[in-house]
Amino acid sequence: xxxxxxxxxxxxxxxxxxxxxxxxxxxxxxxxxxxxxxxxxxxxxxxxxxxxxxxxxxxxxxxxxxxxxxxxxxxxxxxxxxxxxxxxxxxxxxxxxxxxxxxxxxxxxxxxxxxxxxxxxxxxxxxxxxxxxxxxxxxxxxxxxxxxxxxxxxxxxxxxxxxxxxxxxxxxxxxxxxxxxxxxxxxxxxxxxxxxxxxxxxxxxxxxxxxxxxxxxxxxxxxxxxxxxxxxxxxxxxxxxxxxxxxxx
Numbered sequence: 001x002x003x004x005x006x007x008x009x010x011x012x013x014x015x016x017x018x019x020x021x022x023x024x025x026x027x028x029x030x031x032x033x034x035x036x037x038x039x040x041x042x043x044x045x046x047x048x049x050x051x052x053x054x055x056x057x058x059x060x061x062x063x064x065x066x067x068x069x070x071x072x073x074x075x076x077x078x079x080x081x082x083x084x085x086x087x088x089x090x091x092x093x094x095x096x097x098x099x100x101x102x103x104x105x106x107x108x109x110x111x112x113x114x115x116x117x118x119x120x121x122x123x124x125x126x127x128x129x130x131x132x133x134x135x136x137x138x139x140x141x142x143x144x145x146x147x148x149x150x151x152x153x154x155x156x157x158x159x160x161x162x163x164x165x166x167x168x169x170x171x172x173x174x175x176x177x178x179x180x181x182x183x184x185x186x187x188x189x190x191x192x193x194x195x196x197x198x199x200x201x202x203x204x205x206x207x208x209x210x211x212x213x214x215x216x217x218x219x220x221x222x223x224x225x226x227x228x229x230x231x232x233x234x235x236x237x238x239x240x241x242x243x244x245x246x247x248x249x
Contacts, residue, residue, distance in 0.1 A: 013148075017170070019148065020152050021170065032224075036230055039218075051242065056128075060131070060199040069202070073209075075207075118180050123184070127188075129188050187205075221234075
């Protein structure tokens with residue numbers, strides 16, 4: 001792994017902290033703004049899944065191979081989602097308010113949720129660089145880094161409503177990306193050694209990311225009556241990623 005690749009693997013994980021810094025300017029974001037941010041995140045990840053992961057996977061492997069990897073990735077995140085105790089975005093399990101959870105429980109649930117959410121993102125970055133070098137890896141790293149900024153903000157801002165200080169909330173935002181660089185480095189090293197499974201790895205990352213999009217991001221962004229704002233933001237994020245993919249691909 002050269003220095004340029006290492007930098008691009010680390011940068012997306014740091015971007016969530018940048019989103020946390022935005023709390024200094026906007027301390028009480030509206031529910032509609034949070035939903036739009038989640039919609040934007042979903043759009044960027046959806047486009048990255050399709051154009052930067054599945055298309056290269058199909059270029060390099062067979063359809064059955066890609067389907068198998070895609071299914072394995074989705075099943076892995078689904079299993080983690082079922083087996084690891086966690087809260088969905090904004091401390092909200094379906095039908096249960098965050099206020100009912102003790103502070104210690106909330107912290108544990110949040111860290112679990114962030115780990116589940118960011119594993120496929122780190123995997124996607126590592127697989128992309130292993131599969132196509134900077135030509136494929138940079139668009140994915142840029143896309144995930146860009147969407148990590150509003151994601152970090154959207155994850156940290158609601159904490160202010162629970163009484164957590166702004167410094168702690170910003171720290172949580174920074175922590176959201178901690179798992180991404182190690183996962184990316186592991187994926188890069190593994191797939192560099194086993195180039196034959198690159199199509200499978202790309203499809204695996206795509207399946208994992210798509211599960212997160214449809215299970216967490218879109219439902220959460222539509223759960224407060226701001227469906228239109230979230231949908232428009234999703235389309236904006238999708239278009240941005242499409243432009244990035246075209247510019248760097």
